[in-house]
Amino acid sequence: MLALSPIALFHGLCRAIVLIVLSFPAFANELPVVKVGVLKFGTINWEMDVIKRNKLDEKAGFILDVTPLASKNASSVALQGDAVDVIFSDWVWVSRQRAAGKTYTLSPTSATAGGLFASDDITLASPCDIEGKQLGIAGGAVDKTWLLYQAYCKAKHNIEISELTEQQFMAPPLLNKLLMQDKLPVGINFWHYGARLEAAGFQPVINLDQLVQGLGVDAQVPMLGWVFDENWAKANPELVSAFLKTSADARAILRSSDEEWDIIRPLTKAQSDDVFNALKTAYRRGFSGTFGKQQQRAAGQIFEILAKEGGPKLVGKSNTLSDGTFWLLP
Numbered sequence: 001m002l003a004l005s006p007i008a009l010f011h012g013l014c015r016a017i018v019l020i021v022l023s024f025p026a027f028a029n030e031l032p033v034v035k036v037g038v039l040k041f042g043t044i045n046w047e048m049d050v051i052k053r054n055k056l057d058e059k060a061g062f063i064l065d066v067t068p069l070a071s072k073n074a075s076s077v078a079l080q081g082d083a084v085d086v087i088f089s090d091w092v093w094v095s096r097q098r099a100a101g102k103t104y105t106l107s108p109t110s111a112t113a114g115g116l117f118a119s120d121d122i123t124l125a126s127p128c129d130i131e132g133k134q135l136g137i138a139g140g141a142v143d144k145t146w147l148l149y150q151a152y153c154k155a156k157h158n159i160e161i162s163e164l165t166e167q168q169f170m171a172p173p174l175l176n177k178l179l180m181q182d183k184l185p186v187g188i189n190f191w192h193y194g195a196r197l198e199a200a201g202f203q204p205v206i207n208l209d210q211l212v213q214g215l216g217v218d219a220q221v222p223m224l225g226w227v228f229d230e231n232w233a234k235a236n237p238e239l240v241s242a243f244l245k246t247s248a249d250a251r252a253i254l255r256s257s258d259e260e261w262d263i264i265r266p267l268t269k270a271q272s273d274d275v276f277n278a279l280k281t282a283y284r285r286g287f288s289g290t291f292g293k294q295q296q297r298a299a300g301q302i303f304e305i306l307a308k309e310g311g312p313k314l315v316g317k318s319n320t321l322s323d324g325t326f327w328l329l330p
Helices: 006-030 044-053 072-080 091-099 144-157 172-180 191-199 208-214 230-235 237-256 258-268 273-285 293-310
Strands: 033-039 063-069 086-090 104-108 115-118 134-138 166-170 186-189 203-207 224-229
Touching: 033 044, 033 072, 044 063, 044 237, 044 258, 063 072, 072 086, 072 224, 086 091, 091 104, 091 224, 091 293, 104 230, 115 144, 115 191, 115 208, 134 172, 144 186, 144 208, 144 293, 166 172, 172 186, 172 191, 186 191, 191 203, 191 273, 203 208, 224 230, 224 237, 230 237, 237 258, 237 273, 258 273
Parallel strands: 033 063, 033 086, 134 166, 134 186
Antiparallel strands: 086 224, 104 224, 115 186, 115 203
């Protein structure tokens, strides 16, 4: 047997190392990819960061490809144009799409809820005791919390709140700014803006879950979740299950780990410890647990209320929740 020179051995070793290194990208590329579209500055990015930074996707056997999008409309366009596989949206939109013949479905996630907030120097006899006041509302005239609030005031207090207040519809950051500048006394805003208001001393008057309970709905229902085409899901059942489990794992980490919150703190844009702690508390308060038949029935009740209050502009052609709106794991 011929003995190899040290130089030959060195070159042979280098070639072996190169081949091994080059094989890694090829292996990584073999993992299936889940393309997710999320709002560029949405709170869902906290979860995405936990997944990518801890490589939860790769451990589960797929690659999470996150696409930042500018608006909710951009998200729906991206999904309908097959630019992404999954978006984060609400089941009212999904039901409307299914009524129009689309095959989108939603896997519910957390039930973090926004609500009505008031300046701390206002005394209210009831959640609907805001007659004559200017009311700021994040979003448009068919904002779901606003619609449910109107239904609640009619059912519980026989008050047409839309006729007794002057409404101003605006973007969530602007609403918070006007509230904190004492230019508006009360406002309806999303949960993470509400957490900032609470940290600033505003009083939470009533939240979405309490509105729903007051309307006779006996189960907490997450309004948001992961939306995808059920045909894609049926063609990739293991991939969908892996993605949804990874998403749940990331939420569980944020539910239990203060260290993870310290890492994602820059993403929260919390200006102070009070705001940061309020965001963390509100996020953790929003976990609803299981989603089964009771929650599906409750969602149907909520949809009928929203259809009555918001009409076709919100729900489209159907006044009842469309079959297949929810994708439930076996």
